[in-house]
Amino acid sequence: MIYITTLILISSIVTKDDNKGITKMEVENFKIYGKSSIGKNAIIGERVMIGYPAADILKIAASSGKSLDDMEFKGAVIGDNAVIRSNSTIYADVQIGNNLRTGHNILIREKTKIGNDVLIGTNTIIDGHTTIGNNVSIQGNVYIPLNVTIEDKVFIGPCAVLTNDKYPVRKKTDLPGPILRRGASIGANATLLPEVEIGEGAMVAAGALVSKDVPPWKLAVGFPAKIIELPEELKILNNI
Numbered sequence: 669m670i671y672i673t674t675l676i677l678i679s680s681i682v683t684k685d686d687n688k689g690i691t692k693m694e695v696e697n698f699k700i701y702g703k704s705s706i707g708k709n710a711i712i713g714e715r716v717m718i719g720y721p722a723a724d725i726l727k728i729a730a731s732s733g734k735s736l737d738d739m740e741f742k743g744a745v746i747g748d749n750a751v752i753r754s755n756s757t758i759y760a761d762v763q764i765g766n767n768l769r770t771g772h773n774i775l776i777r778e779k780t781k782i783g784n785d786v787l788i789g790t791n792t793i794i795d796g797h798t799t800i801g802n803n804v805s806i807q808g809n810v811y812i813p814l815n816v817t818i819e820d821k822v823f824i825g826p827c828a829v830l831t832n833d834k835y836p837v838r839k840k841t842d843l844p845g846p847i848l849r850r851g852a853s854i855g856a857n858a859t860l861l862p863e864v865e866i867g868e869g870a871m872v873a874a875g876a877l878v879s880k881d882v883p884p885w886k887l888a889v890g891f892p893a894k895i896i897e898l899p900e901e902l903k904i905l906n907n908i
């Protein structure tokens with residue numbers, strides 16, 4: 669059941685400067701920062717923050733004593749028909765297409781680009797500098813670090829963890845994240861080590877630890893994952 673009093677339906681495009689169509693109560697329910705815009709027919713839950721600035725802008729605000737509301741900076745741009753559930757935060761310098769749907773309490777950090785028809789489950793963290801294609805389904809509690817590429821029609825199961833730092837706080841690296849090619853599927857609780865490439869249509873089993881590239885249309889199973897044949901009937905593109 670949806671408690672409509674906790675959701676705001678916005679039928680026209682909204683930016684920070686033209687909140688005229690929204691009542692005071694509604695504006696207080698969520699916050700838009702910087703030059704952000706949300707397309708038509710958005711449904712936005714309580715305590716959602718859109719266009720929240722990264723550390724550089726926060727430092728300028730703190731040192732100048734200015735309110736973030738009085739500062740000009742690049743916001744988040746979100747397309748039409750977005751459903752963004754309560755307590756979610758989308759940073760400034762994020763671009764998202766149409767038909768975004770999120771669970772509660774998701775985080776999308778700066779310099780993330782997301783296509784159309786993307787689902788992001790509750791508590792998922794997208795830590796920024798990442799590109800996500802169209803028709804992608806990311807379930808709850810997924811961790812996506814900096815520098816990840818996720819192509820169209822990818823499915824990521826709950827609690828999957830992607831990594832980008834092979835020797836954390838011991839060696840300096842460029843933090844290369846995994847690359848998930850078109851139509852790849854990642855099982856629940858899988859861990860992908862930095863820089864691995866999951867090939868087109870490949871599948872990663874639940875709980876697998878993927879330390880090497882997975883060729884297209886193969887199955888990676890186990891800890892560490894071994895590559896085996898994907899059953900013939902699974903050699904079809906994800907229906908997302």
Ligand SMILES: CC(C)(COP(=O)(O)OP(=O)(O)OC[C@H]1O[C@@H](n2cnc3c(N)ncnc32)[C@H](O)[C@@H]1OP(=O)(O)O)[C@@H](O)C(=O)NCCC(=O)NCCS
Binds near residue numbers: 826876899
């Ligand atoms: C990997 C997977 C696709 C295999 O399915 P399957 O081909 O039907 O395999 P079966 O169930 O017939 O099992 C075959 C063997 O693999 C083992 N196996 C199955 N899944 C496994 C997994 N994730 N990791 C390790 N071994 C696994 C089985 O125990 C069985 O072993 P056995 O031959 O010694 O008895 C499936 O088990 C899986 O992990 N799917 C992902 C589920 C998921 O995370 N969904 C996310 C949305 S909720």
